[in-house]
Amino acid sequence: MGTRDTRRIFKGLVINPLAPDRVDYYDPGYLVIEGEKIVRITADDPRWEFPDAKFRDFNEKIILPGFVDTHVHLPQFAMMGVGEGELLTWLNTYTYPEEARFADPAYAEEISTTFFDELVANGTTTAAIYCSIHEPATDIAFIAARAKGVRAFIGKVMMDRNSPPGLMEDTERSIHASVRLFEKWDNNDGGRLRYVFTPRFAASCSISLMHRVGQIARETGAFVQSHLAENVNEVRWIRDLFPDKPSYAGVYDDAGLLGARTIMAHCIHLSAEEINLLAKREVKIAFCPYSNQTLRSGTMPYRKLQDAGLMISLGTDIAGGPSLSMFEQMREAIRATAMTPTEALYLATLAGARSLGISDHIGNFAAGKDADFIVVDVKPRRKAEEALSTLCLESDKKCVVEVYVRGNLMYF
Numbered sequence: 001m002g003t004r005d006t007r008r009i010f011k012g013l014v015i016n017p018l019a020p021d022r023v024d025y026y027d028p029g030y031l032v033i034e035g036e037k038i039v040r041i042t043a044d045d046p047r048w049e050f051p052d053a054k055f056r057d058f059n060e061k062i063i064l065p066g067f068v069d070t071h072v073h074l075p076q077f078a079m080m081g082v083g084e085g086e087l088l089t090w091l092n093t094y095t096y097p098e099e100a101r102f103a104d105p106a107y108a109e110e111i112s113t114t115f116f117d118e119l120v121a122n123g124t125t126t127a128a129i130y131c132s133i134h135e136p137a138t139d140i141a142f143i144a145a146r147a148k149g150v151r152a153f154i155g156k157v158m159m160d161r162n163s164p165p166g167l168m169e170d171t172e173r174s175i176h177a178s179v180r181l182f183e184k185w186d187n188n189d190g191g192r193l194r195y196v197f198t199p200r201f202a203a204s205c206s207i208s209l210m211h212r213v214g215q216i217a218r219e220t221g222a223f224v225q226s227h228l229a230e231n232v233n234e235v236r237w238i239r240d241l242f243p244d245k246p247s248y249a250g251v252y253d254d255a256g257l258l259g260a261r262t263i264m265a266h267c268i269h270l271s272a273e274e275i276n277l278l279a280k281r282e283v284k285i286a287f288c289p290y291s292n293q294t295l296r297s298g299t300m301p302y303r304k305l306q307d308a309g310l311m312i313s314l315g316t317d318i319a320g321g322p323s324l325s326m327f328e329q330m331r332e333a334i335r336a337t338a339m340t341p342t343e344a345l346y347l348a349t350l351a352g353a354r355s356l357g358i359s360d361h362i363g364n365f366a367a368g369k370d371a372d373f374i375v376v377d378v379k380p381r382r383k384a385e386e387a388l389s390t391l392c393l394e395s396d397k398k399c400v401v402e403v404y405v406r407g408n409l410m411y412f
């Protein structure tokens, strides 16, 4: 099939995020794609130029880049919206028993398939994902991600202390299983799949485990993801567990875990020194406002982190967060920090791509990027600018009409 046959033009209100304070509107706009890639967006009807292209008119509907979720727990998908209490109680009561079920590959397969279907149905086409401690279940998650065609950064959770019996790992086994998965999956599917070393958080990992992961990350350039300073009681516990360390962030730094390819979720209860340390190491921050609100963890000091120069993106953190929808994360981010809808959209798309080092490939509608986009139906509006605030404040999964991953219609 020649490229002429694979050219397509989609017409609608095209919204293109460019920076925290800049978004372009094309009303109406035309998104031209060729095969899996974006050719251009334009306000001028390009049909005369591409007479053979297939044309699709979405009328008043909105065309947006696919969302990037930089913090989500796949094995907690089935318990979304379940449970109450703050972080540590919630983990022990609801989360750990559910994650233990992933020892069963059949269960892992069922949930993984549903998870990626639902992720895409919500308009998310790239995600950084935590699995359970189980190597086969993590393998299954990669297979499910590849089948769906999404970009996914996936890691087997590592836990070798302070964990329930069914989820307690031997240190060496945890490292070996992670390295096997890294070697098998990192850069698989044309680089769309990446492995992320995933020590759960400092309380459930020994110092020797964290040091080994830090060493591997330095040697291989691998990605690392973990949790940092989510909850006051968690921070106290870390202080008790590591009395000779200067701070929570300092625990990770001593282990060599902080770097430009590290994504730390939450970062709510941090000192000025810790914020400076994270900025110096170029750590990426996953802001999970809906989860923080639901688990009553507190509010991430967004402006402070941003002023320190940190790159911040959005995560759903299901099941701490009760929704896989990035629309709802944008809404909660606006409520928690008074950021603008333009900024919220940037966090949900291009900032996520930048955090994961893939903004050459996804994140907005620049020419040559993957044709990952979603079509959204919101109520009538007067101006294009109003559509964005409606999207952020009143939309959810139900507004998503179609989702394209690399030009393929994957949800409708």
Ligand SMILES: [Zn+2]
Pocket: 071, 073, 227, 265, 317, 320
């Ligand atoms: Zn989390």
